[in-house]
Amino acid sequence: MDLDLSPDQKLFVEATRDFIDKTMPLTAVRELAKRDQGFERSWWDRGAELGWAALLIPEESGGGSVSGEGLLDLAVLAEELGRTVAPAPLLATNTVIAGLLAATDGPDHSAELEQLAAGELIGTWAVYEPGSGFTPLSPGLTANRKGETYVLDGVKDRVEVADQADLLLVTATTDEGPTQFLVPAATDGVTVTPTWSLDLVRRFGEVRFDGVEVGVDAVVGRPGAAADAVERQLQVAVVLQTAETVGAIFRVFEFTVQWAFDRYTFGRPLASYQALKHRFADMKTWAEGSAAISLAAARAVQAGSPEAATLVSSAKSYVGAKAPQIVQDCVQMHGGIGVTWEHDLHLYLRRVTVNRAMYGTPEEHRRRIADLISAEKEIA
Amino acid sequence: MDLDLSPDQKLFVEATRDFIDKTMPLTAVRELAKRDQGFERSWWDRGAELGWAALLIPEESGGGSVSGEGLLDLAVLAEELGRTVAPAPLLATNTVIAGLLAATDGPDHSAELEQLAAGELIGTWAVYEPGSGFTPLSPGLTANRKGETYVLDGVKDRVEVADQADLLLVTATTDEGPTQFLVPAATDGVTVTPTWSLDLVRRFGEVRFDGVEVGVDAVVGRPGAAADAVERQLQVAVVLQTAETVGAIFRVFEFTVQWAFDRYTFGRPLASYQALKHRFADMKTWAEGSAAISLAAARAVQAGSPEAATLVSSAKSYVGAKAPQIVQDCVQMHGGIGVTWEHDLHLYLRRVTVNRAMYGTPEEHRRRIADLISAEKEIA
Amino acid sequence: MSQATAAPVTTGPDGMETVESFRLRARAWLAENMPRLPEATDDVAPEGDDDAAWVRARELQRTLWDGGFAGICYPKQYGGLGLSEAHQHAFTEESLPYEMPLLLNVPTLSICAPVILDMGTEEQKLEHLPKVLRGDEVLVQFLSEPSGGSDLAGLITRADRDGDVFRINGAKTWSTSAYAADFGLCLTRTDATVPKHRGLTMFLIPTKAPGITMRRITQVNGSTEFCEEFFDDLVVPASSVVGEVNGGWTVGSRQLFHERTAVGGGSPYVSGQGARSAGTAKLDLAELARETGQGDDPRVKELVGEAYAQEKVQEALIGRIVSAVEKGQFPGPSASIIRLFHAETDQQHVDYEVAIAGSAAVTGPAGQRSAGYAGQHYLMRQGASLGGGSTEMARNIISERILGMPREHAADRDVPFNEVKRGR
């Protein structure tokens, strides 16, 4: 909901919308809901051809953005996908890309980066562990050095698009401290089990690592020094997630306003009842606030601003909490039809509820903000 | 807001209302706000003549209730006082009385009990300590046994009606554990300092104990065994507090509804606007819920039900949180005049805000509920 | 099944069995005759998918009937016990550990049958009420319409008189468990030339009659408990009118009163108490906190305690309002207060489920019990503020009919129905 898109970005939005309208309308999403996998690989290939996994990558490394600010372009794209709750592994793959780009002081991963950018590989971040919240820097999964290899043991869950991912960016604890590894999903000892998901097409899975051996060149960045890349990955993930959510709530709000004009009760349109009008006014205000903070966070991350961490968590705190509230209120405005399977509202409700929960809940991000500002004070 | 008062209780309400109308209208409360002390002792004497400090005490000990259920009578009275934000030390004195009656296995305090009942003495519970929340069973104030005396050292604050209290019921830590002492305010080493209070007539103070010597007969109940009496005192305090709050919100709601009928804007009464009507409907619902739970808690405490502890905390959790919200919404309905000194709304807002905070905040009582039900589960 | 003879019957001065005596008898009888509730399972089958559950519910109700514990507050002449709400309440409390025919509570026992009791002809009462109490007849409401919403009286399903019969044409929706029912209370328009409330008639119609086509509605949580019905020249006799011809609004209003009371949890006509199926039962928040390793987290404890308090308030409020309405201390529309409170309580609970479950609410092992339900429940969050009359209508009723505030402008008031403006 950037009101000041460049002409190139506007063309990009139009092309994206056109592609999605043709290839991934809500009816297609509903079809995919019945399948084992939430999207077809060939569809993601076409997205990759449109640059969906290349926007963060510098031109010299085979990437290229629309506006020169790749993350902002990605956010625009995420918003468009949010408008139709499309199933793309946009966040998953680009978060891995962001991590690889952030950690340039370790083994070379440019080959994988190229394949990710081309859509040949799908990446995902394996960061959650069973029974824990979002605590990326204290993984229980261990990686023990044995000569020129590491042996990984542990379990990750809530791994996005686990069933289709080729590359897992895994947070692990080594003797040196928190370390990330890039592990092909096909490696011996890696077992992926799909899990139930509230979203109909965005799937998650559990990934077990039983004595998984990887070379030292699987390390991303330096051993024990994962913190900066992890922070970067979190920021990129939340920027894309809130942008997608904003796209979803604006779309839901649009068709709910229209419904309020069209639907009559007691001889008057719903839109004429003050109690409902006031709730629409609140929703409009919250939606604009969501768009504003989501964009502010994206800009700060794009610019590498020192405020990026708190703005990203502010965006998640606000958008993560308000979006489900807005969609539920839109369900209320629709009445009974709003809770039927055949109405599209629940597709959006599922998506924003998943987005509320993943990569830190609003509550987790609020505590993070408190920690960040208290750390700032101590430095100052 | 008991809808099923007995005929005797109805007469009691009428007599109380009559007495308050004549002696403590809001204009009198405003006058008292300017004075050093929040009420006149002679006025409390008259209240005591009407039995305000005798309702909990059995007839054979010089007391007497209206209905045979003294706590329910007291709750009815508290509600009436809440309707005019009267300044009586009803809760303070009766909480001490409840504590003395609960701890019958220690030294004899029947003389003090009689004087409290007669209004000759005013009592208060000194339970809070600087820098702490409501943690009555872990006092920092110490009482060290020296032969036939105890020496008390420590500080209490947020002591209700400290400036006028004659008897302090003090929670202390002894070698045996948490112990309560009944200490005359005039004892050497006791220093009372009035503190600022949000309520204009309900005053609080800090009480310092510097090597205060009291006899072993000052103990209430057995040393180290204060827990039961403390629980009883808390239950009685919260029952009276929520009853008073319910009286206040019903009165505020009444005159705000009337205002909505009388006040016109854009040629229509406020009461005709749906957005406002819906807020009145919410307030009505919350007020009825407050009345219902407050009465349910009072009945459970009166009956000594095993549910009393959780119901009391449920009442505080709900009424403590909803009452300020209702009064603030009533301020909103009044518009600008609602935040002026000359309008009576703020007298009520101060009272319910104080009541929200004292003897455990809603948040503290919610955590207490969680602890209580988890303890129940362990037993079961 | 044995009649409960173990405990003796003690009667009060009014000749009615005392509540305590009734409670003790019920306790003994329940222990002997009703199956205890099974332990909670991981089964997440959504409501309405298991038709065997209906057979079971009818059997359980029959057991109650045979034991002399069916229809506690129904009059004796129609097969009930003619006892007070206090008896009902005592029985409900005693019944909590047992399997009860909860599926029959809404709408059969607590809404439809009470309407027949209040407004039906003597023939209708004698014909249907004993069957209902025996578990032989399940009833349903045909009220809402696809084009409807809150404006019930604006319905367009027509019933045209044709000699001794009426011919019904139109469509109804949101009829709970209609697929399992035998008869339905169907509100229709019999005169479109008068303002909307004055041209309605209520019928009690057989649900399996030719001319009715039924379709089950799938809800977002997979539940198919609601149905949609299409009436195509359904023919019913004039004797199936409940109340007066063109007096249907009076009957419907009574029905709404019973519905609000039932949805709020205050109906005296139920058999037992509880959620209709495991999948929709509220999660125990304290348990959820422990399961997710947050039992000692103060922020989670606050949510647990607050939700517990809210439920205690709800219980107390229901008691207060139901008693006050019964005694005439409060006006009848006060039932809307408990209806509104129910929605607040339910929605707060599901919000806290989601907040406590965190990311476990949205993905996890298939069929996982606690945390995963949270997300599922959240999809149906608005059910509590939609079903049984929206909370918006409840707020209108409270402000207008309890507080006496001016009524909302209705563009269709006093306008002949066939001249009222309708949306797209």
Added chain:
Amino acid sequence: MSQATAAPVTTGPDGMETVESFRLRARAWLAENMPRLPEATDDVAPEGDDDAAWVRARELQRTLWDGGFAGICYPKQYGGLGLSEAHQHAFTEESLPYEMPLLLNVPTLSICAPVILDMGTEEQKLEHLPKVLRGDEVLVQFLSEPSGGSDLAGLITRADRDGDVFRINGAKTWSTSAYAADFGLCLTRTDATVPKHRGLTMFLIPTKAPGITMRRITQVNGSTEFCEEFFDDLVVPASSVVGEVNGGWTVGSRQLFHERTAVGGGSPYVSGQGARSAGTAKLDLAELARETGQGDDPRVKELVGEAYAQEKVQEALIGRIVSAVEKGQFPGPSASIIRLFHAETDQQHVDYEVAIAGSAAVTGPAGQRSAGYAGQHYLMRQGASLGGGSTEMARNIISERILGMPREHAADRDVPFNEVKRGR
């Protein structure tokens, strides 16, 4: 006072000084000329009780004027700098560590003077604007009336033409700082025989003229910043009309626009930014948490983080809306969005102050700094949803004028004002 000559001026291609150049110049000049903010004190004197503060504010504004930093967005011909909002924003950021004439921001600099700029005659602009920017003239709004409320256009203060002059009779209220002002924008009724919006006229009147009696209103927190005024045959010349006679609503609407923008925090006409006095400044919640020993409590951390996020959203939202309105992407009434958001942010903050402070919010050492303010702030909680147009009006505006929903029925629409029904 020295003109800031230290930093060089760099101009852009449009001939205007670049923002960065302006910022550097401002930074240097502020450091040299403006007093740094004193450390926070325990002084809780409520607003408006200290008239010396007004003398001080006028002096500070004069310092800005002398330094060439007054009226950054005001046109040059009326004493301003004629620069952009970006310049204003840069200056505001640089000014935060310094004492600024914040008392002049509302309503003088951000509401009244902009109205004169938009709607005044050339004479009025030349007469008043330079004085305002120099700190010589303080302005006030005479809009609300004791019988009024949200229905501003329903006002009853009359201005009757009498040859070359008008005679004003009536009463106004809620005029911020009127006791310290020199002139006021006073909206009056000049024709009661036409519907309400068409019979209004705006005057710019001297506040010390005979015929005006002023009384200060005490608010619940002890503040006396608002006044009430009684006009008893106040005589003003026709040249003091702002806009057209009977065209006062147009002027008033413009005034409301500036007010909403200012209250929401988006005005480009201010001198500095911040709360007007220490007693009303928001408490730092993280600090309050530490002071009350709850710095590590997860539940308190959540409140701290949430309130912080809310403020960041507010900042971002103001930027978004102000820019969009300026560029014509959003309609003007969108200012109501930031007005509404301001209230939500403010009220959440004070609620969290009270929640964190706990019982320390309601009693404690006299004059205690943090925790005790919480209770005081709570008394004025609704100020944020009342002052500057109620949030109810904001919600009407958003739904009707942004979303295009049908307007609320107004019983006084198109009715001659003297036939409109009024309450008791």
